[in-house]
Amino acid sequence: MSTPTAKSPRPHRRPKKDPARMLAFTALRAVDERDAYANLILPSLLRKAEKNEGFERRDAAFATELVYGTLRMRGSYDAIIGACIDRPLSKVDANVLDVLSLGAHQLLGTRIPAHAAVSATVELARVVLGDGRAKFVNAVMRKISTQDLDTWLQQVAPPYEEDAEDHLAVMHSHPRWVVAALWDSLGVWQPEHCGRTAMSELLAADNARPAVTLVARPGRSTAQELRDSLPAEDTAPGRWSPYAVQLVEGGEPGLVEAVRENRAGVQDEGSQLVASALAAAPLEGRDGLWLDACAGPGGKAALLAALASQRAAVLVASESQPHRAALVAKALDGNPGPYAVITADGLHPAWRPGAFDRVLVDVPCSGLGALRRRPESRWRRRPEDVAHFGPLQRGLLTSAIEATRPGGVVGYATCSPHLAETRTVVQDVLRGRDDLEWIDARPLLPGVPGLGEGPDVQLWPHLHGTDAMYLALLRRKG
Structure with missing residues (x-):
């Protein structure tokens, strides 16, 4: 009678590194740890990866989708992950949460088969977290894989009738305060079309991949x-x-x-419309010297310079930060007509008052109108950030007005639909002044529907397919 032998333990297998998923994880960690912007960190990571043998174009496309898709839907995925674990999300290690978020996106936001998404995510966890925490990731991923995205969202979102803003925030992966701010603005600009359906369309447009526009x-x-x-x-x-x-x-x-x-x-089409509307605005008298007072990184300045050259006008592009001024210079390089790029603070002008015929001031803002392009911004911004920008925006608009000669035109623009950064700023600056006329900007955007009652205009991603750009045009009275 033979003696039974002990079963040999399974040999340890070294986890395999998937280059696209590893790159996506590295990008998410940079966004979380260093407050990096995905649109800046991802290209550099891709350029480095493309030098490695075996990293193909499809890997770059997949890594890009993982990063942007995960960042856009992070709020919804957090709610779903939270429903699958026995502890608060705040108690989950940030590295583990990033792996789980990447896995949730593969399960719920792509066509990757569930078994492949679970297996690949656990393999990534073994590489970056170790075998112990990979078991936790495996358990959570298997729970997530039991339902599709719509079913999960209906389960984790509060009922619309109980808390409409919180419901939409979870369903469409936006912070609650952002939902409230966008809803307030939509109610002013589109009072007849600002209900649940319109808000869902707006928030969904923020989560859609924006088209590349030339x-x-x-x-x-x-x-x-x-x-x-x-x-x-x-x-x-x-x-x-x-x-x-x-x-x-x-x-x-x-x-x-x-x-x-x-x-x-x-360049986004909304930015093109802002620049072309300023160039087309009627003014009184000469039209030879233009100013872009907050020109970085240079997209609007390049279009304005080209339009100015066709009229024998000169554009001065000013930017307060030297590295952004360098980007402006690069954007304007080769313009056929004369132009100047200077490093100057719009609050402390390097030009004499009343020097310019046309002035654009595209002010720093919360960026809530460009969430499609910078999805991580929605998780970084706080309501107090909007208040922080207010004095700067009012100061820059006031300075732009002083830089404009009587009869000239000022364009105030911002990539945010938040009322506190748009119409309220203009109204505050105009209060008590009788030397300014508010020009109706709508005729200067021919063919564009849904611009409201004027005289200022607000573009929307769900209505116009653009970033949510705002524009007010003011003529200084002569």
Whole structure:
């Protein structure tokens, strides 16, 4: 009779590193630990990874989707993860939570089969967390995989009838205070269309991947040239701006010769409309000297410079931060007409009062109008940030007015629809002054619907497909 032998333990297998998932995890940690912006850190990580043998274009696309998708839906995923664990999220290690968020996105926001998403996430956990915590990740991932996203959201979101703002915040992955602020603004600008459906559409638009839009700089390139540079199926005409060309998925700006030569660039259509409206605003008298008072990083300045050159006008582009002024100079490089880029603080002008015929002041703001492009911003901003920007915005607008000659035009713009950063700022600055006339900006955005009752305008991602840009135009009385 033979003696039974003990079963040999399974040999330890070293976890495999998936390059795309590792890169996505590294990017999320940089966003969390160093307050990095995904649109800045991700390109540098991708450039470094592309030098490695075996890292392919599809890996770069997958890593990009993981990072942006996870950041956009982090609020919803946190609620779902919280329902699958026996402790508060605040007690979960940040590294573990990032791995779980990446895994949740693969399960709930992509077409990756559930077994593959669970397996790959556990493998990532083994690499970056160790085998012990990988078991916890495995258990949570298996719970998440039992239901799809819609079912989970209906389960974890409070009923709409009990708390409408909190319901929408969980369903559409926005902080509650942001939902409230956007709803207040939408109620002012679209009072007949600001109910539950419209708010859901607005928040969903914030979570949609924005189209890449090119701008043809007048006198240097045309929209048709940009479209002819790529296969017809890779482009579509802009919706509102005559200078715009949209790239459908797969279109590469770097393949367009005019972009490589700086005769065109990448710019949201809302920004193009702001610059072109200021250039088209009627004024009294001469029209030879323009100012972009907050020019960094240079997109609007480049379009304004091109438009100014066609009228023999000169643009002065001012930026207070030297590194951003360098970006402005790069954006304007090659402009056929004269221009100047200076490093100067708009609150302490380097120019004499009344020097300019047209002035654009695109003020620093909370950025709530560009959440599609910077999804991490929604989790960093706080209500007090809006109040913090207020004095700066009022000061910059006042300075821009003083820089404008009688008969000239000032454009106040901001990439935020928050009322405290838009109309309220303009009303506060105008209060007690009788030397300014509020110009109706709507006719200067021809063909664009849903601009409200004027005279200022607010663009919306769900209505116009643009960032939520605001514009007010003021003429200084002569």
